Amino acid sequence: MAQVPSSVLGFPRMGKLRDLKKATEAYWADKITREQLLEEGVRLRKEHWQIQQAAGVDIIPSNDFSFYDQVLDHHQLFGTVPELYSTTEPKLHPLDEFFAMGRGHQKNGVDVPALEMVKWFDSNYHYVKPVLKKDQEFKLSQAPKPVAEFNEAKALGITTRPVLLGPVSFLHLAKNAHGESFERVSLVEKLANVYKELLDQLKAAGATDVQIDEPILVYDLPQNVKDAFKAAYEIVGKSDLKITVATYFGDIVHNIEVLQHLQKVHAVHIDLVRNPEQLNQVIEKLGPKQVLSAGVVDGRNIWKTNFKAAIDKVEAAIQKLGKDRVVVATSSSLLHVPHTLESEKKLDPEVRDWFSFAVEKAKEVAVIAKAINNGPASVAAELEANAKSVQSRATSKRTNDPKVKARQEGVTEAMHNRQSPFTTRIAEQTKSIKLPLFPTTTIGSFPQTQQIRVQRNKFTKGEITAEEYEKFIENEIQEVVKLQEELDLDVLVHGEPERNDMVQYFGERLDGYVFTTHAWVQSYGSRCVRPPIIVGDISRPAPMTVKESKYAVSISKKPMKGMLTGPITCLRWSFPRDDVHQSVQAQQLALALRDEVVDLETAGVKVIQVDEPALREGLPLRTGSARDAYIKWAVNAFKLSTAGVQDGTQVHSHFCYSEFQDFFHAIAALDADVLSIENSKSDAKLLQVFTNEEYPRHIGPGVYDIHSPRVPSEEEIKERIEQMLEHLKPEQLWVNPDCGLKTRTTEQVKAQLTSMVNAAKFFRQKYAQ
Structure with a gap:
């Protein structure tokens, strides 16, 4: 009988006690060696994969780890590092080149500023904006990071799903080199061919699935960007890997026609926390065998998932698609929530019971999948405890203050304006x-x-x-x-x-x-x-x-x-x-x-x-x-x-x-x-x-x-x-x-x-x- 798998789209990188922050800052201060920093990355990745495995997550991500920023990783991955950083004298080690793009470098005779950094959609995470030239060439790095980290997990006995930022989103989120005027999506076929090369290497390493994030599908997109998905996925879709194209932070209904360009991909992921109303329209546009990855566990906020509401959403998808075509997932990467609630010993027990951080959310997706696969009785204790938490929060006196509400009712339009205009x-x-x-x-x-x-x-x-x-x-x-x-x-x-x-x-x-x-x-x-x-x-x-x-x-x-x-x-x-x-x-x-x-x-x-x-x-x-x-x-x-x-x-x-x-x-x-x-x-x-x-x-x-x-x-x-x-x-x-x-x-x-x-x-x- 078909089983609904559970999936996490990405896991926080910093570690339980900000271990990665401490290690990178120690490296920048010359207090630890490059090898020690890289070893800390290995340790953290292992720990995070094993946390998700222990939670019962079926589809565990890799290549979601970065020493600075996942978008910046792609600059090196696809050979688009600006010459300012790749031709320094003396030449920077690739790790130092990477950090130089993220934070600048002023050391040993090398003086380069950082690349522009902007917000990742409507989150408080910042990504480093890639810079591309009109005649940009793309070349896969010699030891591709996604392949290396897949092999790293494989050696631990964990088969992961590598995560990549998609080719169309990479181009759209980048900017033109100074003084150059051109449409970056015109580069999409050149870039997609390098993605295909990467996917072939992942396949050879033993990967069966890959997650390709195309978050720009929640934006209002010009027609040429929408058309770029067709060009990209005709090439990328030739891969033998099962590709899940992931979107999040909004709905994709306004770009629904793009789904026809994604017929070669295995699955489409949508955010059903932010926009649950898109479910039926997306299902209608899926191909006859395509899978829906249902993002029902919030990757952006710390509230405990309402299991009943989440299970209802997944069951609604199963009613139309069947169990073999649905995945239970986080709405987005868990990058945006803290590591674990277990570290919070001082929180008031009443409110602590309302929260769920990354480790707990990994368990939540597994519980929801188990409830659907084996029936509610198989997780009866979890469902009962969850219902009590949800009810406790809804009825708590801590959430409502009559004095605050009374003051809000007294706000007038005049209270929004200064006494005089600016000139005065x-x-x-x-x-x-x-x-x-x-x-x-x-x-x-x-x-x-x-x-x-x-x-x-x-x-x-x-x-x-x-x-x-x-x-x-x-x-x-x-x-x-x-x-x-x-x-x-x-x-x-x-x-x-x-x-x-x-x-x-x-x-x-x-x-x-x-x-x-x-x-x-x-x-x-x-x-x-x-x-x-x-x-x-x-x-x-x-x-x-x-x-x-x-x-x-x-x-x-x-x-x-x-x-x-x-x-x-x-x-x-x-x-x-x-x-x-x-x-x-x-x-x-x-x-x-x-x-x-x-x-x-x-x-x-x-x-x-x-x-x-x-x-x-x-x-x-x-x-x-x-x-x-x-x-x-x-x-x-x-x-x-x-x-x-x-x-x-x-x-x-x-x-x-x-x-x-x-x-x-x-x-x-x-x-x-x-x-x-x-x-x-x-x-x-x-x-x-x-x-x-x-x-x-x-x-x-x-x-x-x-x-x-x-x-x-x-x-x-x-x-x-x-x-x-x-x-x-x-x-x-x-x-x-x-x-x-x-x-x-x-x-x-x-x-x-x-x-x-x-x-x-x-x-x-x-x-x-």
Whole structure:
């Protein structure tokens, strides 16, 4: 009798205790050898395959591991490394070449910047954008990583399904080399032939299946990109492997005609968590023998799967296709959730029972498949426990706060608007803040040193008192303020030494949140975040940042900037509730932040930055009514949080990794007095939109990349400012880094900011004359 297999589309890489982060950073710091780093990769892959095998997962992925980014892996895999990195003198080892593309390299006479990094669809994961030339040639690497890792698992007795980013998505998600204008999908047949070569090697190694991710099918695609699937899969489909084409993060109904180009593939995977309504339409377009991979376990959020609802979805597919044509799967890779709930010993047992992380989700897909194959009685205990968890969450008093709901009901339209228009406000701010032309500032955070982390850990463990910790934080603020004064920055920050993370810090101080100890998720490279979890209605019981900002104001005569994370970013970079619409959660966050903004102003903080780097990330992936609705409630949330202050208080907001050319009207609608944006790796493309739209307010395009340890020269920054002045008026332009300085060392920051301030002073003097 046919059995429904279980499948995981990808597993987190970092390890239970961020093992990969620690190893890669040790390698970058020359504390371990290349061989030791590679050995750690072998250990982690083995551990993760065996976890999934023990959970009872039938189809286990390989090649989902990366030392930095899976898209960047494909650059080396298909021989598309830009010459800047492949022709250095001295020549870089392939691993160092790989890292150089991801984070830049400034060592042993080699000085190259990082490639552009952008958000992976609407997630908080960042991928490194491939760069392709019009005459691009593709060549399979000599020891292809997918083959090597398949063999590695095979030696352990585990037959895996290698995962690849599909040829059409690879081309679509890339960008053209500087100055070149061409359609990247015109390269699809050349690239597909190299994919076919890779699949043949996998077949020879003993692989029977391969997963090819084509996530761009959830986008609105131009016709030539849709047509590229036909060209690609006529070639790729000749492989003897069983190919599963995987999509996620949305529905594919609007691209349903592409399925006719995928008739040679074995299976199609769809995300039935994000868009369950696409099920019937996709089934109707499948070929007569094609399999449906049903993504019913959420790969993006931490809530326990409702087994009954998931089983119903799978059974609905079986009714139409039969058991032999259905797979139970995660909705996407589990890259976006923490490693295991077992590490969380301090969580309240009530809410802990509502959660499921990657290890637990692997078990969930196996349980669902077992329930379908062997009947509910075979997993009766699991089903009963799951039903109790779901019911407990639905009825818990922790999720509903009548006071929060009453306050939301009292929100008026007027509460979303500042007292006066920008022209009035900027005149008032010029009087009260007194800034020079080309004012300099930073985005907020300064280096989180080992000493800061040690003292925070001691305080968390109760090894030092609150008074001792507060004194330590005050000393750190003094040092950061002193450094900025020595560097002669114009608007200072307190450096955020007390903050563990720009969202978690606020989550820990708001009712309605819970936070974890080890629930780390990869954001980019070795950078991990520990998203707080929204479990109920949100409110602010007390001021969150006022004490530190007020202290910073007291020790400097220069303007001090208060730093907050905006409501949409707090929402997007948390694990949100899935039982209440996100607009409701955003408004609750906005009201809490509104109180904080007003309190900062009262404390003497004249410049307040409310960061919204995730605003673009939350935009629905397709145009239409859903996108319009999102923009309306997201913009309103930001304005509600910032509109309670006087005209003389200057509101800033920061955006990074936002390709917002198609989103500009929303950025403008925020009505922030000053915007700062990531720009240093964007070839000034973001600036053109400010010219086109005649943006009236002030803007600080980042003049150097803080994600790279390299130090830009003063001349390099002058060149960037010169480019900016082609698009912006001198009186509009602020000079600042791309983002916060948290991940850099103090020595790097001093050198980087010295170049920046000197460059700003050069233009200040030039335009004063």
